[in-house]
Amino acid sequence: MASVPDLRIRVLRDLPVRADGEFVLYWMIAFRRRRSNFSLQRAVEWARELRKPLVILEAVRTRYEWASDRLHRFIIEGMQDNAHDLGELRQSGVVYHPYVEPTHGAGAGLLEALAKRAAVVITDDFPCFFLPQMTKVAARKVPVRMETIDGNxxxxxxxxxxxxxxxxxxxxxxxxxxxxxxxxxxxxxxxxxARVKLPALKKLPAEITERWPAADFKQLLGARGLAQLPIDHSVTPTSEVGxxxxxxxxxxxxxxxxxxxxxxxxxxxxxxxxxxxxxxxxxxxxxxxxxxxxxxxxxxxxxxxxxxxxxxxxxxxxxxxxxxxxxxxxxxxxxxxxxxxxxxDNFDQDESLPTWVQKTLDKHAVDPRPNLYTLDQFESSTTHDLLWNAAQRQLVREGRIHNYMRMLWGKKILEWSTSPREALRIMIQLNNKYALDGRNPNSYSGIFWILGRYDRPWSPERPIFGNIRYMSSDNTARKLRVKNYLKQFGSDLPAASQKQMF
Missing domain, CATH: 1.25.40.80 (Serine Threonine Protein Phosphatase 5, Tetratricopeptide repeat)
Known part of the structure; x- marks a missing residue:
């Protein structure tokens, strides 16, 4: 049956496929799209093999770390796209159910209730954030075969x-x-x-849809929709549309x-x-x-x-x-x-750094710092360094930092924090709170590269940094074109006032 490569298929729950199940269930948690999606492809293969309808569940909970208007809106905009793309397929035996949890814990039991009716459950294999633990726990409650598919x-x-x-x-x-x-x-x-035709399933049972109703995108994406959810409203959406x-x-x-x-x-x-x-x-x-x-x-x-x-x-x-x-x-x-x-499993911990990095950082952990800033000072862009402040403002405003500026951003946090461990905590907190692309293996690579992962020892050995690659704002400003960058992010003042500054 399988056209999805075997290397991409991992069994989370090794139970028989239930021949009398009502449908195949695809729990969409990481690859939130219709196109070029190995997990969806695998679910369709099972549905065709078993001659069953396909149910696609895409849900978002409220109780996850750094949950905010910014992240929620981006996800929900993606769900709205999927509702448009997948809603037309009901007559083809495909039912898409988007669910947005209105209060902490309201979504508990939804996956289990659907899995009890399913022949087999497919989900996404994503190795970061809370998803690996969530799928591991969920698999214990699923009464049929459950596969997780790597489309990363x-x-x-x-x-x-x-x-x-x-x-x-x-x-x-x-x-x-x-x-x-x-x-x-x-x-x-x-x-x-494309051209899929499965046995009909016009709608989900009322016991599912009444307790866990489909998301109302007009309400959720309206002026006050996100304000009703128990998430962080201080991290506002960016201009980017999910x-x-x-x-x-x-x-x-x-x-x-x-x-x-x-x-x-x-x-x-x-x-x-x-x-x-x-x-x-x-x-x-x-x-x-x-x-x-x-x-x-x-x-x-x-x-x-x-x-x-x-x-x-x-x-x-x-x-x-x-x-x-x-x-x-x-x-x-x-x-x-x-x-x-x-x-x-410890990819986000300091002990995962190379041995030479840990040794050089430990050696210089008590070196005097020329400047020390708290998390609040970093977060509010109130350091003495105009270029660093600009990078942090970009992160807060746009949910991203220019890639080269992100390296400087992290190097200075290391230099201006009380310890390397504190610097790591601050980088992860700021990145994961504000960055749309945070909480991701690639963003952790960027943070840990700052501390020496994927790099080599550098000479000369320096205070604080030891043999870790050093960067400075002065060198960056001389090396790169940053005039417009500073105009755009160098101040919280209105654009007209910024023109007078530069």
Missing amino acids: GILPMRAADKTFTMAFHFRRWLQKNLKPHLAEEAFPEEDPL GAASAARVLERFLDSRLSRYGERNEPDANAASGLSPWLHFGHVSVHDIARRALARESWSHAKLSAKTDGKAGAWWGVSAACEGFLDELITWREIGFNFCSRN
């Missing part, structure tokens, strides 16, 4: 049998092993619901106008980055779709892959330099984070 990256997480601690080594391994996963049959179907439709527009703009300039992505004033990470994090777009679209622009074929496996970036794919750089970020640097998180 081009490389299945279980394809590598070790944790990679350097991007160079991971890239060299990819150059030797990635090719089979680039074959068309290794990619997900672009639309697993969902697959918005993700498609962002991808198209990037491919049309910025991919050719991707080599300038480290310049804050260049606006050359992809900007796709929020939609990737919430599963509104697939890495397979992004790679497929980018490579199509280059008229790429497998014959263009280099035979070299030396771990060097820049000349393996056989495409333009800009596209080579983008694919290295999209696959090497993004997926090394999934490799680490999927193999190390």
